[in-house]
Amino acid sequence: MNEPIVPERLRKEQKKHRPSGANKQLSLILFTIVAIGLIAYGAYYFFIPKPESFTLNFFTYASVGTQNFLETLSVRGTITPKRTVVIEPKIAGTIEEIYVQEGQDVAEGQPLLRLYSADAAAERNAAETELAEARTKLAQLGIDQELEMEAERVKVLDAQEQLRQAEADLELQKILYGYGSIPRIELEKAEQNVEAAKRRIAQSERELELLTRKHEADQAALVKAIAIAEEKLAKAQEKIDSFIVTAGFAGRILSLKIPANRMVTAHQELGELADLSSQVVELQVAPGQTERFGIGTQVDIALGQTLYQGEVSYIAPQAKQGSDGPTVLVRVDFFDEVSHLRPNSQVTANIHLQLHENSLFLPRGAYLTSGQQLFVYVIDGDKARKRDVQFGLLQGNDVQILRGLELGEKVIISSYDAFRHLDEIQILPEGGHEL
Secondary structure, eight states: OOOOOSSSSHHHHHHHHHHHHHHHHHHHHHHHHHHHHHHHHHHHHHSSSSOOEEEOSEEEEEEEEEEEEEEEEEEEEEEEEEEEEOOOOOSSSEEEEOOOOOOOOTTTTOOOEEOOOHHHHHHHHHHHHHHHHHHHHHHHHHHHHHHHHHHHHHHHHHHHHHHHHHHHHHHHHHHHHHHTOOOOOHHHHHHHHHHHHHHHHHHHHHHHHHHHHHHHHHHHHHHHHHHHHHHHHHHHHHHHHHHHHEEEEEEEEEOOOOOOOOEOOOOOOEEEEEEEEEEEEEEEEEEHHHGGGGTEEEEEEEEEEEOOOOOOOOOSSSOETTTTTEEEEEEEEESSSSHHHHHHHHEEEEEEEEEEEEEEEEOOOGGGGSTSEEEEEEEEEEEEEEEEEEEEETTTEEEEEESSOOTTOEESSSSSSSTOSEEEEEOOOOGGEEE
């Protein structure tokens, strides 16, 4: 059995010192932890920012109220006359005189300009000559036919007189034959003379009838020639009358385009005339938006600072592709007469879509330009707390509140720029001004 070499006294002293060394190590660990905690606390205390406080001394506030909000669709449009025509001559010629100028109001039938065409004048002269010759021929034909008819009627009368004489001679021959004074052959000869006279009458009457028909045909041909000549003259005169270009209706001269040499062709565009007593607004609306309104929908039309009333009168059945995508043509009729408005003026049309009754609202203010416009500061005693809200329609100086506020709550409506990053601020109630 082996015995330990260290004396027992020393072994006892080692046992005494072992616990005290462990205690020192534990104390060191605790000291290190406390030191680190103090250092961390000091860093937090000196380097982590303290909660910021803000006191608002002067501000404007308003109470949440209710009112009706009209939802509209705003579209740019153009004032367009319902009736517009091109000023154009019916014939080619030279413009000799202009009676009007751009922007002038004219009455129906008022002369606008006068032109001249040598060809049209020559055509009328030729038509007049042709008509005069045809009428002269008809008059001469009447005289010639009357003479021919008279000669034929004389032939008929002569044949009738010969028949009477032949019939009288036949009666005499019958008496003489009865007395036996003449032979049978003389009686037969007298009878043949009567038949021959009857045939001459029939022939004369047929010749008279044929001559009458011929005269009627000749007269009809000349009457037709006269009608053709009259028609030519009427057309030629219509061209002469077209020398004066007149206004087809009362309106305003929107434009005049007179060539420098004043030579024009038939139906050449020389300008534009519009009836301003009946004008409409033409809108180009996205196809999806046209489903939100219909014929008869009321429209507010703004031109500068002036507001007009109207209603939708036409919605095109199909969309057309434009530079900005597909659009649908919508026409709006004015309720009142607007002849003083200039055609092609640009207007803003606000189409009524829906009326939101008794909606919560706040007056518009500087707060709407602060932050992301999704919150407000609601007053609660001497504090104001940030609250998320949802805004809706803007109408004049008011903004619709869709959610986040209750009727009667007081809201700061002045600028939030100085404290919009804070969820809560202090306020001085006496520094508030109610709008």
